[in-house]
Amino acid sequence: MKIKTNDKVIVISGKDKGKTGKVMSADPKGMKVIVEGVNVATKHQKPRKQGQDGGIIKVETPIYVSKVQLFCDKCGKGVRVGYKFVDGKKVRVCKKCGAEI
DSSP states (O other): OOOOTTOEEEEOSSTTTTOEEEEEEEETTTTEEEETTSSEEEEEEOOOSTTOOOEEEEEEOOEEGGGEEEEETTTTEEEOEEEEEETTEEEEEETTTOOBO
16 A cells, blocks of 8 residues: 555545545555545544533544545645655655655
8 A cells, every 4th residue: 555644645536526634544454544634424422431521523434545646745736656766765756756755
């Protein structure tokens, strides 16, 4: 999976198409990511402990990684990811402009 935690991504399909956000968590086994402010669902939560508030809360739910693309700040849009070796380390690069991510 080429998307990692704390990457900036753009949604390319679905009800939230065009939204950008930061990846809060990535699940490589399930091929899903949770993106900040994307695919928000309302959840009715019951108070579990004394003093805790219940009510309706908003929570981000996972989306498939195939629905997001890495966002390149230099290009200003979603791009595909390539790899390059720099000083013996493997780094991700933008396929359009070649900038390191």
